[in-house]
Amino acid sequence: MRLRAVVEEVRGCGDAALLRVGAPEIAASAAPGQFVHIICGEDSPRVLRRPYSVFSVEGGTLGILLKVTGAGSRWLACRRPGDPLDILGPLGRGYASAAAGEEVALVAGGTGIAPLHFLAVELRREGVGCRLFWGMESASDFGHLPHRLGDLADTRLATMDGTLGAAGTVLDLLGDSGLDGVARAYACGPSAMLKPLHRLCEEAGIPLQVSVEERMACGVGACQGCAVPVVDDPPGYRMACRDGPVFPSVELDWERIE
């Protein structure tokens, strides 16, 4: 679906920004783990849209949590209420849900919180118990956001510099017992986090679904640019934008993922 959406609000969120966008049709059908593809600057030198996970859906409003990492995200973060936004979405396949009464783990690295936040909201509504592990660089990364997740999930935080929660990575935070009693796990973050998490879950026999980040052009499965290595015979690729961005971690060929 393609929309001329309208920016409703842009709020600083620590070093990140939370963008609220009026996009009723997309909001109505978006599922946790899906993403939107946004033009960041008409007449700009940027030929590609930028992919962003859906952070939240409230009525007809989409929430997008973004970190400024370059010119496109900077442009987005500088929008003002009332500004138009050209959005495609919702795109891709999201997370498969859990059964009511189950206890699940959500493991986020940095902005990887975005799809997991949306997922936590949905899972809670469905009566699934969520344990959220979120690792970031520093307390300043996301402002108050980490403190507001308590209602959604049993939240545990880690920062690399020790300014919030435990000092270390989110994997340190999980430790030996973090996944005890967990029926399934969901993750989003850098592959340096996903790789060891995959091994951990495999050893513990816990099914894990991961959302991967790959560079994208079309966003709809037409250009084969966003290839993710999968275990297959012969070894091949799936497309992050269409077959993912969420994959069961056992389907991915972690040996070939950097």
Next chain:
Amino acid sequence: MTLATDLAGIRLPTPVLAASGTFGRGTEYAGLTDVEGLGGIISKAVTLRPCAGNPPPRLWETPCGLLNSVGLQNRGVEAFLREDLPELLSWGVPVIVNLAGFSREDYLETARVLRRAEGLSGIELNISCPNVKRGGLQFGAEPRVAAGLVAAVREVIDLPLLVKLSPNVPALGEMAAAVAEAGADGLSLVNTFPAMAVDIRTWRPRLGAVTGGLSGPALRPLAVRAVWEAYKAVDLPILACGGVSSWEDAVEMLLVGARAVAVGTALFREPRTPLMIAQGLKEYLLSKGLANVGQLVGKVLA
């Protein structure tokens, strides 16, 4: 006034096509654009056997451009005929197959299989892919070698045969002449330009395949010049491709000798680009009192 035009014996409803490797089967864009309104669809490269393509990352954006190293990822010609072609044909617009190979025998065998296909409008012979180590460009670098392959494919295939060239050919006029002589019905200009980018933090190439091909507006002036060189050298219809993103870009291509244009990279940002270009061309022809795009072809005052 009509937008319909003829390209090497292919009747095109409009002179604006979707470029090879950028439009999938069309299905992917359903709901985002009216696929039925295209002048035609050129398929992703098809090879004899399935081909996994290159390791990621396969994309890197540059100012006004895009590097890709997708390679020839496809499921082979048999799967193409079985699964992709029916979907491509379902849109009711001309379908041209981009034919690629790793050896001369590959190309010919694939061409023989394609002969069985019903409903195909033409072949775009890809001898200009910068993303494979063997084949591809190796056939498109030297006029003599290119001509040999074109003549051999010509023997096998009756369909209109376009030959897709690289912008990175030293004497493009000679190349065009050799290919024309060998029996091509038209030229397709241009494929991506060989390119590279490096991450200076890690000192590693941005693309998994190290090098890739540049497309998008950054490529356009190179493509304009290539079309012009070829137009001067041979009397073959030319399909122009390379950074075309607006009707103004399309008019420029027509003026230097193109009969039609193909749109690739611009689709990623705006899937309706080809329809917008067709609409713009229509208004341009009306405003100039012209009956068809043919009246613009090669009319640059140079």
